[in-house]
Structures are given as C-alpha cells and as structure tokens.
Amino acid sequence: MTIxxxxxxxxxxxxxxxxxxxxxxxxxxANATKDILKADKPAKLNLSSQLGVIPGRDLAEKLAKMxxxxxxxxxxxxxxxxxxxxxxxxxxxxxxxxxxxxxGSHNGDIVSDVVEKRQPAIxxxxxxxxxxxxxxxxxxxxxxxxxGQTKLANREIRKILLxxxxxxxxxxxxCGSRVLFEPLNRNEAFFLRQLxxxxxxxxxxxxxxxxxxxxxxxxxxxxxxxxxxxxxxGKYLHHVHLASRARNLPGQDERSFRxxxxxxxxxxxxxxxxxxxxxxxxxxxxxxxAVRFLREQWKNFFRTP
Ligand code: MG
Numbered sequence: 058m059t060i061x062x063x064x065x066x067x068x069x070x071x072x073x074x075x076x077x078x079x080x081x082x083x084x085x086x087a088n089a090t091k092d093i094l095k096a097d098k099p100a101k102l103n104l105s106s107q108l109g110v111i112p113g114r115d116l117a118e119k120l121a122k123m124x125x126x127x128x129x130x131x132x133x134x135x136x137x138x139x140x141x142x143x144x145x146x147x148x149x150x151x152x153x154x155x156x157x158x159x160x161g162s163h164n165g166d167i168v169s170d171v172v173e174k175r176q177p178a179i180x181x182x183x184x185x186x187x188x189x190x191x192x193x194x195x196x197x198x199x200x201x202x203x204x205g206q207t208k209l210a211n212r213e214i215r216k217i218l219l220x221x222x223x224x225x226x227x228x229x230x231x232c233g234s235r236v237l238f239e240p241l242n243r244n245e246a247f248f249l250r251q252l253x254x255x256x257x258x259x260x261x262x263x264x265x266x267x268x269x270x271x272x273x274x275x276x277x278x279x280x281x282x283x284x285x286x287x288x289x290x291g292k293y294l295h296h297v298h299l300a301s302r303a304r305n306l307p308g309q310d311e312r313s314f315r316x317x318x319x320x321x322x323x324x325x326x327x328x329x330x331x332x333x334x335x336x337x338x339x340x341x342x343x344x345x346x347a348v349r350f351l352r353e354q355w356k357n358f359f360r361t362p
Contacts, residue, residue, distance in 0.1 A: 100322045102355040104348060105130035105156035105331035112340040116147045123153060126345045127352075130156035132331045138188045145192055156329035157237060157270070157296045158189050159198045165206025167221065168214045168248075179221060182236070183228050186266075190232030195328050196268060196295050197229075198237045203246050214248050219261055226264025237296050238269040242278035250279045253289035260293070272298035272333065273307075273317060287320025294324060299351065300334035308350030309337050318355050 106128055113119035123131060131153050137144050148155055166178030182199065189197050201214060209217070222236065229235045238255040240246075249255055255269040269290060273283070280286040287294060302312040321330075330351070336343050 098325055098327065100324070100326045102318070102321075102352065103129040103156075103327075103329045104351060105132050105329040106344075107132045107159065107331060107333050108134070110332045110334060110336065110340075111344070116143075117150070120147055120151050120153060124151045127348050128153060130154045130329045130331070132156045132329070132333075133158050133192075133194070135160045135185060137192060138185050141188055141191050148192075155192045155194045156331050157196050157198050158185060158192075158194050159333075160185050161198070162200040162203055162206060165202030168201045168207050168209060168217050170208040175217075175221070179225060182225060186225070186229045186232045186234055186236070189229075189234035194234055196235040196237040196270075198239050198270060198296065200239050200241060200246065201248055203241070204244075207248075211248055215258065218258055222258075222262045222267050223264045226262055226266030229266030230264065235266045235268045235295060238267075239272060239298075240269070240275060240279070241272070242275040244278075245275075250275070252276070252280065252286040252294070256290045256293045268293045268295045270294065270296035270298065271317075272300070273312070273314065274298065274300035274302075274304045274334070276317070277302050277312060283314075283317030284320040284323070287317060287326075288323055291324050294321075294326065295328045297321070297326075297328070297330040298333040299330050300332070305335045305337050306332070306343055306347040307334075307354075308347050309343070314351065314354040 104127065106123060108116070108119055108131060111119040111123055113122055120131060131148065133144060133155060135158065137158055144155065160182070163178040163181055164174075166174040167182070169175060169178075182197070185197050188194075201218060207214065225236060238249060238258065240249045240252055240255050243250055249258075252269070252271050259267050259269055271286060271290060271294060276283055276286055297317075299307050299314070301307055301310045303310050307314060332347070
C-alpha cells in the first residue's frame with residue numbers, strides 16, 4: 058500500500074491532535090473522578106414529598122402525617138413566595154425541613170425567542186431564590202422550557218443559559234440557595250433530557266449556585282443507567298424526584314430504585330429524594346407502604362463498587 062505525502066501529513070496531524078485531546082481528557086477525567094469521590098460522608102436517604110401527594114385538610118395536618126410516616130422534608134411550590142412565614146411557622150412545629158421549591162419554567166421565558174420576555178422571568182427567578190434562602194430550601198427547581206414554549210433550537214437555548222445563569226447562580230449563592238435544573242423526558246421537553254447534559258451546563262456555568270436534580274420517572278425514559286446518570290451528575294446533583302414507571306408511588310409497579318440509589322451512594326448524596334407522583338389506592342395506607350419500600354430499596358444492593 059502506498060501512502061502519499063498529503064494523506065500521511067493529514068494522518069500525522071490528526072494523530073497529534075488526538076494525543077493533545079487525550080492528555081487533556083485524562084486530566085479532566087481525573088479531576089471529575091476526584092470530585093465524584095470526594096464525598097467524605099456516607100450518603101443518606103432523606104425522604105421528602107410534594108404537598109399535593111399527601112392527604113390532609115390543611116397544611117398542618119399534611120405536615121403532621123408526613124412526620125408520623127417518617128419523612129424528613131417537604132417540597133413546596135412557587136406559592137411560598139410572599140408566604141414564607143406561613144410555611145416556616147408550620148414546618149417549625151415538626152421535625153421536617155424544607156427541601157426544594159418546585160418553580161417550573163415560567164413559560165420558558167428565560168430562553169424565549171421573544172427577547173423582551175427574558176428579563177422579567179430572570180427577576181422572578183431571583184425573587185424565588187431569595188425566598189429559598191429565607192426558608193433554607195436546598196434549591197429552586199427550574200425547567201428551561203417545556204415543548205412549545207420557545208422557538209429556539211438546542212444550541213441557542215444552551216448559549217442563553219450560559220450567558221444568564223452564572224449571574225443568577227451568584228445571586229443564589231448570596232441568598233444561600235441554588236438553581237436546580239430539572240431534565241425531563243422528550244414528551245415534555247426537547248431541551249435537557251439527560252442528567253449528564255444538565256451537569257455539563259452546570260460545569261460550564263462555573264457557579265456553586267447553578268446545580269441540578271434527577272427525576273426517576275423521566276430517567277426511566279431517557280437514561281440507559283440510573284447509576285451512570287447519577288454518577289455523571291456527581292457534585293452538581295442536589296435533589297431527586299421519586300416516582301414509579303407509570304408515575305405513581307414507588308413500589309406500585311416494577312420500577313426498581315436500587316441502581317439509582319447505588320449511584321447516590323457513590324456520590325455521597327446528602328440532599329432530598331422527594332415524591333412527585335400519583336397514588337393508586339388509599340393514600341393513608343399506600344404512602345407509608347412506599348416509605349417502607351424505599352427504605353428497603355436503599356438497604357439492598359445487587360452491585361458493589
Ligand atoms: Mg420532576
């Protein structure tokens with residue numbers, strides 16, 4: 058076989074480029090691995106739930122049931138803004154803590170193709186971050202856009218986020234909380250579907266106030282491995298949503314949580330795993346059953362490091 062000079066030079070320069078890329082990648086990989094393994098405390102299963110899942114006539118009754126059933130935290134909605142004292146006073150009567158605040162997408166305005174819509178939404182996100190700090194919440198759950206909420210394409214949305222989120226993240230740090238990107242499945246959002254994708258945006262924003270979460274329901278559709286997904290999220294992961302395959306209570310269908318829980322153990326997860334799901338049957342009986350199921354799944358491993 059003859060190799061002409063042009064092909065040879067092209068091959069040589071490609072080899073050189075690969076060598077540089079490889080050493081760069083190795084250094085990055087070493088750092089990433091160190092970050093993941095820096096977990097100095099064993100992971101904990103702190104169980105939380107959105108209030109809508111819990112039966113009860115009022116907030117006090119719901120929180121009392123959650124405490125009795127062994128929950129550690131409660132996830133609030135965006136209505137906590139302006140009602141901070143009401144929630145703080147109610148939670149103070151229990152041993153529960155406030156986990157995340159589920160805020161949503163603000164109609165996709167921050168990444169809207171209509172530029173004028175962006176700043177008011179940024180201001181509102183900053184406002185809910187102030188509330189999050191005040192009630193000592195782990196973070197504000199943020200979805201950049203549900204399907205149909207922006208005409209922009211994937212790369213354009215990512216660029217906007219990289220432009221605006223570092224400053225929002227610094228505001229979050231000052232408030233004592235953080236933004237939590239939530240990846241969704243393709244039926245709900247074409248942008249941000251896998252945990253590794255969210256983690257790479259967090260990495261590029263370079264702010265401790267820009268973090269992320271994972272939702273077992275969406276992960277079942279989008280991820281090939283719960284374990285791999287949580288390890289990819291690593292230090293950026295600060296909240297988890299729990300639901301079965303059909304988005305009911307954990308334990309109400311065949312969805313296993315053990316692989317994902319193994320991933321949370323790898324990264325030394327210290328935050329909350331929170332119910333966001335429907336319930337088949339009597340909530341008074343089924344929710345305590347789900348709590349027992351999850352604590353059992355946390356204990357049982359089928360894979361070891
Ligand atoms: Mg969710």
